[in-house]
Amino acid sequence: MDKTKVNNPLISVIVPIYNAESYLDLCLESILNQTFIFFEIILVDDGSTDRSGEICKKYLKKDFRFNLIHIPNNGVSNARNTALKIVKGEFVCFIDSDDTVDSNYLMNFVSNLKVEIDLYIQQMIIIKSNGQKNKINYNQLGILSLKDSLQKNHLCAHGYAWGKLYRTSIIRKHKLKFDDRIKFSEDLIFVLQYQLYSDKIFYIDFHGYNYYLRIGSASNKIYPVDIELNCLNTYKKTLISISEKYTFEPLSIRSVTEIYAMLFARVRNSIYTFSLNSQKKDRLDYFKSLTEK
Numbered sequence: 001m002d003k004t005k006v007n008n009p010l011i012s013v014i015v016p017i018y019n020a021e022s023y024l025d026l027c028l029e030s031i032l033n034q035t036f037i038f039f040e041i042i043l044v045d046d047g048s049t050d051r052s053g054e055i056c057k058k059y060l061k062k063d064f065r066f067n068l069i070h071i072p073n074n075g076v077s078n079a080r081n082t083a084l085k086i087v088k089g090e091f092v093c094f095i096d097s098d099d100t101v102d103s104n105y106l107m108n109f110v111s112n113l114k115v116e117i118d119l120y121i122q123q124m125i126i127i128k129s130n131g132q133k134n135k136i137n138y139n140q141l142g143i144l145s146l147k148d149s150l151q152k153n154h155l156c157a158h159g160y161a162w163g164k165l166y167r168t169s170i171i172r173k174h175k176l177k178f179d180d181r182i183k184f185s186e187d188l189i190f191v192l193q194y195q196l197y198s199d200k201i202f203y204i205d206f207h208g209y210n211y212y213l214r215i216g217s218a219s220n221k222i223y224p225v226d227i228e229l230n231c232l233n234t235y236k237k238t239l240i241s242i243s244e245k246y247t248f249e250p251l252s253i254r255s256v257t258e259i260y261a262m263l264f265a266r267v268r269n270s271i272y273t274f275s276l277n278s279q280k281k282d283r284l285d286y287f288k289s290l291t292e293k
Contacts, residue, residue, distance in 0.1 A: 011039040012089030016079035020097035021051040030100035036107040047073025077178035105208035118198035120165040122208040146199040154255040159188025163209040
């Protein structure tokens, strides 16, 4: 392996890790098995209390492309942001520690690189706990504008950070990062904010990312009202910025509005869960204060 090229990697792979000892070996082996070899791997151990740290150290000895950062537990957004500060690659991608990727995952990004495109998305496979696999296909492949991506491929419904390749220079130039004040849909907001600086997306005809559907999803967790409301408001502000920069109204697109309604429902559920107001009238007045006229 040419260490000179690897020391100047084309792609930086970021893997945030928290108590993932049961899945971590499978994840990291799938990254090592890539047919494209000129990349670095940044492991961020987010204060794990299991054997995740030991497993990471094993891979440091196994391949010099691995880098390891240990930080106190502060969530996946902070872990990703920590890694973004030190990436060397011209491009960056994220892989969750309990998922795996196909051996041609990185190669399929590299073989489709174009000067005018800054965001690349691969199709994925959802693997259920019983082993059943479901391929997720996008409606249209190739180069799409942000508007078409939202309308035809429902980007807001597939706004996860992983399965995508980003140009590092855009992230650095515009100081983009994951908002660690947001505990739900922070990936989607990052992706949309990234698209404020590049409105073209290349959808690749390859199912390269394996997403494992685990029991106990964080999506079922309800956070305090201020956290849920911050997510709703940040999503809304990002959509306003998109509408001001581009010549279309995102909230006129059904899938975009559905996410808005879902985030609003989470605020409502949080109000009930944490008993912000005990009287029905007070709750209704509060709901109304969150909506535009």
